[in-house]
Structure formats: C-alpha cells, structure tokens
Amino acid sequence: MYNTAELIDKLKTETILSRDEYLHLIKNREVIRERAAELAGSVCDGIYGKKIYIRGLIEFTNYCRNNCYYCGIRAGNDKADRYRLTPEEIIGCSDSGYELGFRTFVLQGGEDPYYSDEILSKVVRDIKERHPDCAVTLSIGERSYESYRRLKEAGADRYLLRHETVNREHYGLLHPDNMSWDNRVQCLRDLKELGFQTGAGFMVGSPGQTEEDLADELLFLKELRPEMVGIGPFIPHQDTPFGKETAGSAELTLFLLSLIRLTLPDVLLPATTALGTIDPMGREKGILSGANVLMPNLSPVSVRGKYLLYDNKICTGEEAAQCIECLKGRVRKIGYEIVTDRGDHKD
Ligand code: SAM
Numbered sequence: 001m002y003n004t005a006e007l008i009d010k011l012k013t014e015t016i017l018s019r020d021e022y023l024h025l026i027k028n029r030e031v032i033r034e035r036a037a038e039l040a041g042s043v044c045d046g047i048y049g050k051k052i053y054i055r056g057l058i059e060f061t062n063y064c065r066n067n068c069y070y071c072g073i074r075a076g077n078d079k080a081d082r083y084r085l086t087p088e089e090i091i092g093c094s095d096s097g098y099e100l101g102f103r104t105f106v107l108q109g110g111e112d113p114y115y116s117d118e119i120l121s122k123v124v125r126d127i128k129e130r131h132p133d134c135a136v137t138l139s140i141g142e143r144s145y146e147s148y149r150r151l152k153e154a155g156a157d158r159y160l161l162r163h164e165t166v167n168r169e170h171y172g173l174l175h176p177d178n179m180s181w182d183n184r185v186q187c188l189r190d191l192k193e194l195g196f197q198t199g200a201g202f203m204v205g206s207p208g209q210t211e212e213d214l215a216d217e218l219l220f221l222k223e224l225r226p227e228m229v230g231i232g233p234f235i236p237h238q239d240t241p242f243g244k245e246t247a248g249s250a251e252l253t254l255f256l257l258s259l260i261r262l263t264l265p266d267v268l269l270p271a272t273t274a275l276g277t278i279d280p281m282g283r284e285k286g287i288l289s290g291a292n293v294l295m296p297n298l299s300p301v302s303v304r305g306k307y308l309l310y311d312n313k314i315c316t317g318e319e320a321a322q323c324i325e326c327l328k329g330r331v332r333k334i335g336y337e338i339v340t341d342r343g344d345h346k347d
Pocket residue numbers: 070071072108109110111139140141142160161162164202203232233234235236237274309310
C-alpha cells in the first residue's frame with residue numbers, strides 16, 4: 001500500500017504519478033490536502049513569485065447552438081434572456097479594461113454562429129491595434145481548423161476550451177448525441193498545432209464523474225501539456241436538465257488545483273468564479289492551493305446578470321472597477337499581489 005505523504009512528495013519531485021497513485025491521493029486527500037497546498041504554493045512561487053495575473057473577461061454573447069445538459073445558456077433554455085454585444089461594445093470593454101490595468105482580454109461566449117470569422121477577426125485586429133501590449137484570448141467553443149487559423153492570423157494569442165471530461169462515456173452523459181468528445185479534443189490539438197497558448201479543463205463534481213475519472217484527468221493533462229488549465233466546481237442551474245443535481249465541492253476542487261500545479265508546475269491556473277460562488281473565500285483558497293490567475297468580469301453591468309451558466313453566480317452587479325479593487329484587497333490579504341503584465345506562460 002502507498003504512503004500518502006511520500007506520494008505527494010514524489011509528485012512534487014517527479015511531476016507525474018501512475019493512475020493508481022493519483023487515485024490513492026484523491027481517495028486519501030483528507031490527510032494530505034494541507035501538505036499538497038503547501039507544496040503547490042511553493043512550486044508556483046518558485047516560478048511566478050507571489051504574483052497573480054488578471055484576465056478581463058468579456059462575455060459577449062449568451063446565444064449558444066449547443067445543448068450541454070449542465071449549462072444555463074444552453075439553446076434549450078428558453079428562459080434565458082439573450083444578448084449580443086456589438087463589435088463596438090466589445091472593443092469599448094477592452095478600452096475600459098485597459099484603463100483599469102488589464103493586459104489580457106478573454107472574449108467568451110456561447111457557440112454563436114452570428115459571430116463569423118470575419119466579424120471576430122476584425123474585433124481581434126481592432127483590439128490588438130488599439131492595445132498592442134495586450135494578449136487576446138478566445139473562448140468560443142468548437143470551430144473548424146480553418147476558422148481557428150484565421151483567428152490566429154488576426155492576432156488572437158490564446159484559446160480556452162475545456163474538454164469537460166476525459167472520459168468519452170461520461171462526455172456522453174453530459175452532452176447530447178450531436179456533440180462529440182473526439183471533436184472537442186481534436187479542437188484542442190488543432191489549437192495547439194496552430195500555436196495558440198491553449199487552455200483545457202473540466203468541471204469538478206459534474207454528474208456521473210468518478211474519482212477514477214479525476215485520476216485520468218491528471219494523466220490526460222500531463223500528456224496534452226496545455227499552457228492553461230481551467231477547473232471549477234459544477235454548480236447546477238435551475239433551468240437545465242441537471243438543475244436538481246448536487247454541486248461539486250470546493251474542497252475537492254482545491255485539492256485538484258494543487259495536484260494540477262504539481263503535475264504541470266508552470267501552468268497558468270485560475271481560481272475561478274465558480275469556486276468563488278460555492279465558497280465566499282474560494283478564490284483566496286484557490287490561490288493558496290496553487291492557482292495564479294483571476295478572471296474578473298469586464299462585461300457591461302447591463303448584461304452581467306444574463307450570462308448565467310449556473311445559479312447564484314457572484315459579481316454580477318459590480319462595475320469592473322469595483323471588482324478589481326475588491327480582488328486587489330483580497331489578494332493582498334493573503335500575501336499576494338495582482339500584477340498587470342500580460343502574464344504569458346513560462347516554459
Ligand atoms: N462556449 C464556450 C465553450 O464551450 O468552451 C465557452 C463558454 S462555456 C459556458 C465555458 C465553461 O463554463 C464550460 O467549458 C463549462 O466548463 C463551464 N460551465 C458551464 N456550465 C457550468 C455549470 N453549471 N457549472 C460550472 N461550470 C459550468
């Protein structure tokens with residue numbers, strides 16, 4: 001049988017464990033999670049220092065052609081109040097974000113065919129022209145290789161596309177039949193090939209997820225080597241098929257953040273809004289467990305309350321300037337500092 005304390009030290013030294021070893025840590029996390037957080041924090045400090053990178057999130061459309069069973073803005077939710085930001089509005093958000101010190105903008109939305117490659121390429125070009133010292137990240141779901149190529153050519157630097165689960169059958173439980181795990185993972189490989197700094201990730205505690213799946217997640221991430229990993233707890237949204245399911249736990253999410261940091265030491269790892277939603281101190285605890293990125297919202301307050309992926313989402317009423325002040329204070333209290341450079345991945 002394994003010695004749990006030795007295993008976590010082994011992960012720190014070797015940055016990889018076997019499936020059984022990861023599984024042992026996950027099952028016995030109670031006795032080891034403080035040590036895991038400590039080690040993850042020190043590994044992160046060694047590479048990035050006590051710096052927290054901020055990314056300004058612009059949620060520019062809540063129209064989506066997909067019907068993921070967990071997601072509040074799925075096409076089938078006819079209670080969702082839909083909106084689209086115009087290119088001028090998106091650029092306006094980046095301008096005001098720039099004034100607030102943001103040097104990365106994340107354009108996120110449902111899979112909304114309204115935003116053609118032409119429209120999006122122009123938005124990306126305009127933002128990069130106005131703010132040449134900034135990075136643009138896209139998070140707009142699955143598109144063709146050619147579409148990704150055009151967006152890269154327009155100047156997009158990074159792309160976030162969570163694979164949602166490593167397990168094909170589990171993917172089938174979370175999504176309708178017209179969506180495919182293979183296509184999603186192929187998109188990730190295409191993005192990497194095209195030179196995007198790429199972010200993969202999954203929800204913690206999504207219906208049907210097992211501890212074995214989580215061990216496989218760590219091996220999958222190790223093999224894929226994304227520059228960014230986004231994980232957050234699954235939180236039910238009342239108007240979805242999973243509305244009555246149980247939310248994922250903050251404690252397990254924090255432990256997995258530590259394991260991800262130890263497995264991919266230089267990864268950019270956000271403490272997500274979903275983590276801050278299930279635990280009021282979730283983002284601080286995330287940082288103390290190995291996360292080094294925060295993604296405050298830059299969307300106009302008038303649409304914030306409409307981009308609801310799950311119930312009780314935090315920060316839907318505050319102006320961006322208020323959010324950033326609040327986060328600066330929270331981060332300072334735990335001994336870290338928000339920095340405003342682009343925060344590229346360090347190899
Ligand atoms: N459409 C793009 C995509 O598919 O990547 C980006 C938007 S999508 C809403 C962003 C992420 O939100 C998803 O990858 C998913 O992991 C997360 N998400 C959706 N519903 C959620 C829920 N109920 N609880 C927690 N996270 C959720």
